Amino acid sequence: MIEILKAGTLTTIQDAGRSGYQELGVPETGALDKFSFRCANLLTGNHENTPAMEAVLFGPEIKFSDDSFIAITGGDLSPTIDGTEVNLWETLLVSAGSILSFSGPTGNGIRSYVSIAGGFVGDKIRSVMGSYSTYLPGGFGGYGGRALKDGDFLNIGIAKENFAGELVLENPPSFGDDETLRIILGPQDGMFTPAAIQTLTSSSYEVTPNSDRMGCRLDGPMLEHLEGPDVISDGTAFGVIQVPGDGKPIILLSDRGTTGGYTKIATVISADRSKLAQLIPGGNINFEVVSQGKAVNLLRDQEELLSSLLIDGRVPLNIKVNGVRVDIVDDEDQPAMGINVKHVTYKTVVSDGHKDHQIELE
Amino acid sequence: MDETTVNISPDFAPMGDSALMVVAGNNISVEVNQKVQNMISIIKVQDWPGIKEIVPTYSSFVIHFDPLIFSFDGLTECIADLWECKEVSEDTNTKTVLIPTLYGSDYGLDLESVSALTNLSVEEVIGIHSETEYLVYALGFSPGFPYLGGLDSRIHCPRLETPRISVPKGSVAIADYQTGVYPVSSPGGWRLIGQTPVTMFDPNRSHPSIVNPGDYIRFVPISSEAEYEEIFEMSSNGTYEVQVL
Structure with missing residues (x-):
């Protein structure tokens, strides 16, 4: 107890x-x-x-x-x-x-x-x-x-049997008062002036003290809408940046409303969720646009860091053969970012030291 | 409002790396919302890996997914392929839920002002409000709050100039072209015309909300405070069952 x-x-x-x-x-x-x-x-x-x-x-x-x-x-x-x-x-x-x-x-x-x-x-x-x-x-x-x-x-509750402790996360994240959050533009970046997008990615925003579990409210240069801040109420996601009429961005967090009626200019990537959650009121942030592919790769790296702590019983995120990580490609020979049900087969090449074997995965 | 249009092909917009917004149309209409509901039913049947949840709103829906399992591009392709699908999902289970409502007096503090603003008698306002079956376009704002469309234009009224700090639980209210029920006590600027004794949302029930997106609601006037209290008592102790058509 x-x-x-x-x-x-x-x-x-x-x-x-x-x-x-x-x-x-x-x-x-x-x-x-x-x-x-x-x-x-x-x-x-x-x-x-x-x-x-x-x-x-x-x-x-x-x-x-x-x-x-x-x-x-x-x-x-x-x-x-x-x-x-x-x-x-x-x-x-x-x-x-x-x-x-x-x-x-x-x-x-x-x-x-x-x-x-x-x-x-x-x-x-x-x-x-x-x-x-x-x-x-x-x-x-x-x-x-x-x-x-x-x-x-x-x-x-009942602890895991024979748990011996002594685990350490190597290279843990650290957080500061001057952070860069990586974002993917959208879903409604097209409802802002081109200058607004430029402003978002080139300015520094301050984290205000009235941030809470619903949202992180920012102060900084105003982001201008093309035709007003309202949209037909639609869905939200963790990290989405909505911009009300005053032009000041709010990054939505876990306790956000499930629907919202303000335009959403961009979304913080999943791999930067920790940085976002740890922002210090009064601290500054900048935004940097990245691609979907990069966002997914950064997330995968983070998962690998966590999987180093797994003691047993979980499927690894990456496929390894004899301890060697193998690259999986889809039927267009592009690196597989995840399972795409449109693709019937995936391929990988495994070497046994003498020759390479192409293996098809279904 | 513009003329009703369901997008011939969906508009896709990324909401980060783990959520996809799919836009079915650019207005609030029954036709667009039914496309949203129908697409969600069809997608759920596919049982795709990595789909965490799908959240409908008026004219779009958001798919939350695991990008390490299902790629963004793959997901959009798959949905585009399904879009033309004319099949109407059979197991939508949409229903019309009857919500007993005591209109006016202490239960609907703004009913008189609505009557004055619309040049209708109180009885006429009640009659008009309770004769329509309202589509539940979506739930949002707070847990279990239904966004209802289809309010008769004769009783459209603007929001209150000053929102109330606390609107009682179960309040039935109108604002502009919308009507709704406050499932829990919360601040609100809609005009209160009545109150239901039914517990609309209870986090501890196996089905927390008595209505789901795509259902219909009809408000049924209650004649007396005694009846209100009786239903309230039953609803509070879990013995009241709403009537469903």
């Missing part, structure tokens, strides 16, 4: 998000920095989608009543155990009676994820619509539909 001695600024239970209910107007919710969230779970031997804590700015103070493996990832909020500084991005062993606390942000991100081997469970932590994520405006999910409070108790 653990006891929340102090809840901190805003500490909630989150998982990878609610999927399949946006058509009913239910936001995706879930960990804003999904990479760090998943990583925290892998470092404690959990399934990557086990509910964990998301702490913002000033983290909680937590007392453990059992020896436990935990991990802290994401933004550096200066964690200490019994007063001693501890590292992020690695498995930590806490002893019964120990107290984890945070002394505050250091300029390296604003959101920390805390996982525990076995995960947080208990009567009050329930799955709602397929997810443990807390949705504060709707008052459901997570710990009784609310943020954690001083004096809350959480139970710990």
Whole structure:
């Protein structure tokens, strides 16, 4: 069991998000920095989608009543155990009676994820619509539909058998107050003046303090619409940049509305989701346009980084034969970016040291 | 509104690397929305790998997908191929849900102002509002909030100049050409004409929302507060079943 001695600024239970209910107007919710969230779970031997804590700015103070493996990832909020500084991005062993606390942000991100081997469970932590994520405006999910409070108790689930800890993520991400977010233009970049696109990609924008789990509100040069800011209300996605009538961009996040009526100029790529989630109010960002292909490759690299922590039992994202990564091409000899059901067969070349074999995959 | 058009071929727009917006038309019309609903049904049947969820709105839909499993270009090609498909999905299960509604007085604070703005009697406004079957174009704004189209032009009214800080749960409201029900208490600027005792959305139910995109809603006037209270009681303890046509 653990006891929340102090809840901190805003500490909630989150998982990878609610999927399949946006058509009913239910936001995706879930960990804003999904990479760090998943990583925290892998470092404690959990399934990557086990509910964990998301702490913002000033983290909680937590007392453990059992020896436990935990991990802290994401933004550096200066964690200490019994007063001693501890590292992020690695498995930590806490002893019964120990107290984890945070002394505050250091300029390296604003959101920390805390996982525990076995995960947080208990009567009050329930799955709602397929997810443990807390949705504060709707008052459901997570710990009784609310943020954690001083004096809350959480139970710990059953940890992975024989989990020995000692995992470290090599080359973890770091976050600053001057970041470049890579974007793909669209879906409605055509509803802006050419100058607006130029402005977006050549200016610096400031992250304002009234950013929250719904959206990151920016201040900077105005982006001009061709014929007004409104569209027939349509769907949204994590990272999409909408621009209301005042011309100031808002980047939509996990708790965003599922529909929106403002033009959307561009979308931050999935691989930069962590950077976006960790933006510091008052910090600056720039935008750089990249292609779909590059965005997918960057995402694949990130997945590879995470898969280094997998202990067992998951299909690798890349196909390797005898330890050697093989390149898969589609029937037009183009590198396969993912499975495309239009293509009936894929090909790869495997060498046995003597000669190359072309293998067809169906 | 422009004349009704369903796009002969869909417009595709990327929303990053993991979401695709598919635009079926450029206006709010039953025809375009039915194309959206029908395409979604057809796509779901394909059971493509890597599709996470599909979210319909008035005239477009967004497909959330895993780009490491299904490529953006592949997905757009596949949908373009299906677009001509004339087959109307059989298992759409669209239904008309009857929503009991107590109009006026404390339950619909703006009914008098709507009556004044439209030069219709209160009874006429109720009669017009409750005789139409409204298409649920989409749900959004807040969990379970249905965007309903087809409001009779005789009762079109502008939004309130100053939105209310809190609109009671279950409020039935109109604004311009739209009508809707507030499933939970929230701020809102629409004109309140009545209130339903039915719990429209409950996150803990196996089917959280009593209506889905593509369904129809008809509001059925309740005659007394006693009946309202009775339905409210039953709906709150889970024993009320909405009538479905």
